[in-house]
Amino acid sequence: xxxWERLTTVEEMEAATASLLENGKKVGADSWQQRVKxxxxxxxxxxxxxCCRICSMGPCRITPKAPRGxxxxxxxxxxGRNYLRFTxxxxxxxxxxxxxxxxxxxxxxxxGNYQVxxxxxxxxIAKEWGIETEGKDIYDLAHEVAxxxxxxxxxxxxxxxxxxxxxxxxxxxxHREGIEPRAIDREVSQSMHMTHMGCSSLPEALIRQSxxxxxxxxxxxxxxxxxxSDVLFGTxxxxxxxxxxxxxxxxxxxxxxxGHDPSLSEMIVFYAQDPEMIALAKAEGAKGIxxxxxxxxxxxxxxxxxxxxxGNFLQQENxxxxxxxxxxxxxxxxxxxxxGPLSKCFHTKFVTTSPIAQMPDSEYIxxxxxxxxxxxxxxxxxxxxxxxxxxxxxVNIPQMKQKATVGYSVEAIKKCLDGVTNSHVDELNTMKPxxxxxxxxxxxxxxxxxxxxNPRIRPDYAHIELMKKLLENDILVIVSGCAAQxxxxxxxxxxxxxxxxxxxxxxxxxxxDIPPVLHMGSCVDISRMMVLAADxxxxxxxxxxxxxxxxxxxEWMSEKAVSIGNYVVASxxxxxxxxxxxxxxxxxxxxxxxxxxRDWVGANFTVELDIEKLPDLMMQRIEExxxxxxx
Ligand code: MSK
Numbered sequence: 165x166x167x168w169e170r171l172t173t174v175e176e177m178e179a180a181t182a183s184l185l186e187n188g189k190k191v192g193a194d195s196w197q198q199r200v201k202x203x204x205x206x207x208x209x210x211x212x213x214x215c216c217r218i219c220s221m222g223p224c225r226i227t228p229k230a231p232r233g234x235x236x237x238x239x240x241x242x243x244g245r246n247y248l249r250f251t252x253x254x255x256x257x258x259x260x261x262x263x264x265x266x267x268x269x270x271x272x273x274x275x276g277n278y279q280v281x282x283x284x285x286x287x288x289i290a291k292e293w294g295i296e297t298e299g300k301d302i303y304d305l306a307h308e309v310a311x312x313x314x315x316x317x318x319x320x321x322x323x324x325x326x327x328x329x330x331x332x333x334x335x336x337x338x339h340r341e342g343i344e345p346r347a348i349d350r351e352v353s354q355s356m357h358m359t360h361m362g363c364s365s366l367p368e369a370l371i372r373q374s375x376x377x378x379x380x381x382x383x384x385x386x387x388x389x390x391x392x393s394d395v396l397f398g399t400x401x402x403x404x405x406x407x408x409x410x411x412x413x414x415x416x417x418x419x420x421x422x423g424h425d426p427s428l429s430e431m432i433v434f435y436a437q438d439p440e441m442i443a444l445a446k447a448e449g450a451k452g453i454x455x456x457x458x459x460x461x462x463x464x465x466x467x468x469x470x471x472x473x474x475g476n477f478l479q480q481e482n483x484x485x486x487x488x489x490x491x492x493x494x495x496x497x498x499x500x501x502x503x504g505p506l507s508k509c510f511h512t513k514f515v516t517t518s519p520i521a522q523m524p525d526s527e528y529i530x531x532x533x534x535x536x537x538x539x540x541x542x543x544x545x546x547x548x549x550x551x552x553x554x555x556x557x558x559v560n561i562p563q564m565k566q567k568a569t570v571g572y573s574v575e576a577i578k579k580c581l582d583g584v585t586n587s588h589v590d591e592l593n594t595m596k597p598x599x600x601x602x603x604x605x606x607x608x609x610x611x612x613x614x615x616x617x618n619p620r621i622r623p624d625y626a627h628i629e630l631m632k633k634l635l636e637n638d639i640l641v642i643v644s645g646c647a648a649q650x651x652x653x654x655x656x657x658x659x660x661x662x663x664x665x666x667x668x669x670x671x672x673x674x675x676x677d678i679p680p681v682l683h684m685g686s687c688v689d690i691s692r693m694m695v696l697a698a699d700x701x702x703x704x705x706x707x708x709x710x711x712x713x714x715x716x717x718x719e720w721m722s723e724k725a726v727s728i729g730n731y732v733v734a735s736x737x738x739x740x741x742x743x744x745x746x747x748x749x750x751x752x753x754x755x756x757x758x759x760x761x762r763d764w765v766g767a768n769f770t771v772e773l774d775i776e777k778l779p780d781l782m783m784q785r786i787e788e789x790x791x792x793x794x795x
Pocket of ligand 1 (some may be wrong): 424459460477497498614615616617644645646647686687721722724725
């Protein structure tokens with residue numbers, strides 16, 4: 165058996181958390197660990213999806229004695245409606261993030277707060293969308309592309325522009341099944357309409373719309389979020405960084421950025437390097453300013469600037485518990501309201517910035533494109549001036565961190581592959597070298613591991629253990645979101661960890677000079693994985709559902725994750741979950757999601773709560789796909 169001795173173990177991370185919780189006890193801090201206990205056992209109706217509260221005749225709860233709600237809806241209709249609403253919540257959230265990025269792109273100007281950092285990519289997207297580029301000023305083009313992108317949210321006719329990136333066969337499946345997403349807002353809105361009292365209660369219709377709403381996210385809102393973030397802030401390329409709480413610095417001002425939208429974090433990173441701010445930090449007695457990230461914001465700034473990753477979703481309270489966090493600055497999504505009261509137990513400033521995520525016990529500094537520079541500077545200054553309020557007796561930074569190489573956008577992966585093609589021109593900028601590796605069996609296939617932490621699963625255990633097992637068996641692992649940070653914290657994004665992998669992955673890592681786990685970004689960046697899968701399928705001449713690749717979200721928790729699951733499956737990629745959606749109350753909904761939709765889109769969900777069984781199930785599916793391809 166391989167020895168992964170260089171890795172940081174989950175046990176070591178748990179010991180660090182335990183010592184931080186002790187720190188918290190000294191100041192009477194609450195914790196998610198305690199709140200989980202307070203909330204257990206969970207409501208059985210909620211867990212199985214059998215509680216309906218979409219009108220005021222109820223709430224209705226389905227039991228053997230009461231098999232229908234007051235309106236007569238049966239359990240399958242109720243569970244299906246709840247599932248669709250959950251999906252719509254996620255699709256709306258991701259897509260609204262994408263919309264904000266479109267607005268940021270629209271605000272760009274020469275010398276302004278935001279500028280076009282990747283003009284080549286902008287021109288490429290403009291051409292893809294049929295927008296004239298010849299002789300146009302780059303900022304005029306940026307505004308035109310941004311406006312065209314914004315129209316994708318509400319256009320009255322047609323389907324999403326980026327669907328054309330998929331292989332022809334996949335586009336035909338979407339068309340045949342009636343799930344091609346139209347305007348993004350329309351899919352969310354129609355999902356709410358369909359689930360209103362007295363509308364759809366037919367599981368097939370509800371699940372079909374879930375797939376469609378998910379696709380409007382993955383191939384619509386999220387894809388625009390990713391692509392335009394690259395245009396604005398640069399397309400990621402491999403960069404070295406570090407991960408885990410040890411990236412926080414005892415003698416420096418620590419600013420933690422947390423959330424999702426890089427429009428804020430990019431500015432904070434910029435002003436933290438401002439000589440005026442650094443001089444101020446020194447005058448306050450610090451050695452400098454250290455910015456580190458949590459959750460997907462961390463992924464965004466790590467992959468573009470090498471900003472260290474302090475941790476993932478269930479580590480957000482830990483950064484405050486170190487007693488060394490001067491400010492935790494947030495934008496939107498995945499932010500615990502608990503950070504407000506928790507930061508009051510320490511000297512930490514909890515700074516909220518978005519009208520979309522306003523919370524008690526925070527300092528609200530509203531952030532807009534037009535005033536981004538001055539607001540970011542004010543936030544950095546607030547943090548710097550807070551350094552003197554630190555209580556040295558409460559400072560406890562666990563000394564654990566690992567090296568990581570991050571930033572594998574599709575463009576970066578292709579560039580890495582170009583390096584090993586012996587310059588056959590027809591193989592440059594393609595996925596062909598990777599396809600050859602898969603065909604030859606050097607790599608058996610790939611798993612896209614994504615998603616959050618969830619207290620239902622021992623934090624990070626599933627991510628790390630699954631990745632190790634897959635790598636030992638020559639399965640390539642690509643990651644995003646909080647799964648990515650789990651890998652980085654453990655050390656799986658350190659190129660040196662390739663030594664523990666199976667022989668095939670080991671060879672590929674050495675040849676291509678990559679770490680065994682490839683970091684593809686934040687949760688909106690799962691759209692990068694869709695583009696990667698589409699490009700592999702097109703270069704191979706097959707559909708996405710035939711590639712030996714599966715998706716996995718072993719510790720997922722959010723509505724966004726369900727939306728993602730829907731678009732990944734609808735794109736033809738079998739998806740394995742370690743946490744059950746709230747659907748088990750309906751055999752029909754479970755039957756569709758875990759079986760029936762395969763007839764529609766060539767893939768389905770598998771739910772397996774026993775984490776130890778997940779790798780074998782995924783490898784079995786990968787081998788089935790290989791066999792079907794005759795490789
Ligand atoms: S931040 S959605 S906990 S991946 Fe994107 Fe992490 Fe999940 Fe939020």
